[in-house]
Amino acid sequence: MFEITNLHASIEDTEILKGVDLTIHKGEIHALMGPNGSGKSTLANVIAGHPAYEVTEGTILFNGEDILEMEPDERAQLGIFLAFQYPTVIPGVSMANFLRMAVTNVRNARAEREAGDGEAKKMTPREFRKLMREKMQVLHMDESFATRYLNEGFSGGEKKRAEILQMALLEPTMAILDETDSGLDIDALRVVSEGVNALANDEMGVLLITHYQRLLNHIKPHFVHIMMDGRVVQSGGPELAHELEAKGYEKLRAEVAATA
Numbered sequence: 656m657f658e659i660t661n662l663h664a665s666i667e668d669t670e671i672l673k674g675v676d677l678t679i680h681k682g683e684i685h686a687l688m689g690p691n692g693s694g695k696s697t698l699a700n701v702i703a704g705h706p707a708y709e710v711t712e713g714t715i716l717f718n719g720e721d722i723l724e725m726e727p728d729e730r731a732q733l734g735i736f737l738a739f740q741y742p743t744v745i746p747g748v749s750m751a752n753f754l755r756m757a758v759t760n761v762r763n764a765r766a767e768r769e770a771g772d773g774e775a776k777k778m779t780p781r782e783f784r785k786l787m788r789e790k791m792q793v794l795h796m797d798e799s800f801a802t803r804y805l806n807e808g809f810s811g812g813e814k815k816r817a818e819i820l821q822m823a824l825l826e827p828t829m830a831i832l833d834e835t836d837s838g839l840d841i842d843a844l845r846v847v848s849e850g851v852n853a854l855a856n857d858e859m860g861v862l863l864i865t866h867y868q869r870l871l872n873h874i875k876p877h878f879v880h881i882m883m884d885g886r887v888v889q890s891g892g893p894e895l896a897h898e899l900e901a902k903g904y905e906k907l908r909a910e911v912a913a914t915a
């Protein structure tokens with residue numbers, strides 16, 4: 656369903672991705688691990704279509720279609736989800752309003768694409784509110800969260816709650832979660848793991864990017880990949896994450912170098 660082949664990408668003429676190969680099928684959870692600076696976030700950004708990165712070689716096929724020629728919003732309409740970081744506070748915009756704008760835009764465009772020449776079924780504000788209530792129940796989120804103003808004094812866990820709720824509402828076919836290497840406190844860890852476990856389904860692929868093995872105590876990936884210096888250098892099952900935890904990246908790096 657989702658196939659990355661020999662992907663090379665640069666930023667400001669520095670090559671960061673140096674030939675990434677990765678295939679994800681529907682219903683599979685993949686964990687992508689690797690040391691700081693190995694290119695994990697770059698890969699997530701390139702998949703989403705971040706304009707700062709230049710793809711110099713390789714393909715990303717999504718259901719057989721090359722997405723590299725598509726704008727970021729077209730990719731989102733196809734069902735590719737990368738939780739966007741919103742570092743700024745938007746004054747006076749509640750979580751519910753923000754999500755309604757962001758989510759109905761994508762869902763309506765998707766409905767139009769699927770309708771072709773026929774009439775697309777657009778989501779009304781009332782339908783959105785109903786969907787949001789349903790999703791918040793599934794995720795055991797308190798309804799008051801929807802009335803909070805965006806990012807105003809959000810804790811790490813609340814930022815993750817916003818991200819997971821956004822994912823639930825978009826119902827993506829390919830979800831990419833990039834967990835920053837520094838900040839997953841216990842609450843945030845719980846939100847992400849419970850959210851992914853509640854939302855994972857047979858129709859969705861998940862790429863979970865994480866520096867630490869800790870998150871994988873709570874989410875069971877089907878596959879684990881190790882990224883180093885812009886390439887996926889090793890792939891395996893969940894045992895690979897435990898091996899990594901025991902050995903550390905440096906030992907693994909030396910082993911990879913020895914066999915290269």
Ligand SMILES: Nc1ncnc2c1ncn2[C@@H]1O[C@H](COP(=O)(O)OP(=O)(O)O)[C@@H](O)[C@H]1O
Nearest residue numbers: 666667671689690691692693694695696697698
């Ligand atoms: N905007 C940028 N400009 C220049 N170099 C960058 C930029 N973003 C990332 N890099 C470099 O790309 C490399 C990979 O970064 P990143 O993808 O963030 O790694 P990871 O997420 O695995 O920690 C790092 O060496 C980083 O310094």
Ligand SMILES: [Mg+2]
Nearest residue numbers: 695696835836
């Ligand atoms: Mg990163």
